[in-house]
Amino acid sequence: MLNDLKEKMYELLSQYERLKEEVAKPEVYQDAERVKSVSKRLRELEKVVDLFRQYQSIEKEIDEYRAIIGSDDDEELIEIARQGLDEAEEKLTKTEEELRYALVPADPYEDRNVIMEIRAGTGGDEATLFAGELFRMYERYATENGYKVRVLSSHESEVGGFKEIIFSVEGKGAFSRLKHESGVHRVQRVPVTESSGRIHTSAVTVAVLPEAEEVEVDIKSEDIEVDVFRASGPGGQHVNVTDSAVRITHLPTGIVVSCQDERSQHQNRAKAMSILRARLLDLRQREQMEERASKRRDQIKTGDRSERVRTYNFPQNRVTDHRINLTLYSLDSILAGDLDPLIEPLIIEDRKRKMEEAME
Secondary structure, eight states: OHHHHHHHHHHHHHHHHHHHHHTSGGGGOOHHHHHHHHHHHHHHHHHHHHHHHHHEEEEEEHOOOOHHHHHHHOOHHHHHHHHHHHHHHHHHHHHHHHHHHHHSSSOOTTOOOEEEEHHHHHHHHHHHHHHHHHHHHHHHHHHHTTEEEEEEEEETTTTSSEEEEEEEEEEETTHHGGGOOOEEEEEEEOOTTTTTOOOEEEEEEOOOOOOOTTTTOOOOOOEEEEEEEEESSOOOOTOSSSSEEEEEEEEEEEEEEEEEESSSHHHHHHHHHHHHHHHHHHHHHHHHHHHHHHSSSOOOOOTTTSSEEEEEETTTTTTEEETTTTTEEEHHHHTTTOOHHHHHHHHHHHHHHHHHHHHH
């Protein structure tokens, strides 16, 4: 594996030197796009190249210490060399890890706000109740981490849960912390209405979308159909008798977004457009991912929302994340917003997978 890393690094070092030579030529400045592209790639490579040169310097240091240990008769000098060798080998291991991580391409959406969508699936009322618990779990987690939560759209159920709730989590790095929550979340427990004490299984779907900027997703006016209607629901505080609710249909994709939580049609339209942009950006991302996966032949697990990602078992106070085979017996604290014991291992696993991809 180390030889693979070195081979990759020499390849990138060669590319870096070629691009430096290219950008130094006066004629290249006649092509503004090429200058921009080369300069961007040089900036991306600079950190990796600096780390590799540091790695090579430590390797040279190790060779010198080994030479002293193998050829000198001065015991005191040999002992100093041994101590230096231990320190240098430790530095080399650390630098190698940094190099592998530096090879992972940065996620352009890492620092974005997110739009999260929670929908009750199989399980009727029980699923809607669990959708409400998941929303409160993410809300608590967000608050603990200094993020702001804003509900964009919600459809309550008659029992106090949510058939669907869409909300934004705003703050630097929100997407990087929450992106692995996408998927099917399954709950196993005895519903309060179950007299026989039998455990039921219900499912809730979570989607995590990076908030899209207007310049990223161009929505043409002729591509959307906007309908206004009277807000309705189980007696929510904003339900009124004016046509303030908005439904937007994106004709090319068939994506439909409805918002009715605000009193003003203008506010509901703005929220609906924000959700639509996020969904269109997510669609583009997934199409690109699927294209890459088909080229690689082996489909990578990506937290696709059709995939069962986690099971919450109430009788055993157990949470299992099926993607990384992680089981924790702390369901109560997790639902209270202590999500880091689940999120951190997922981030580490994702980083490991991306390192492997970068080496290919």
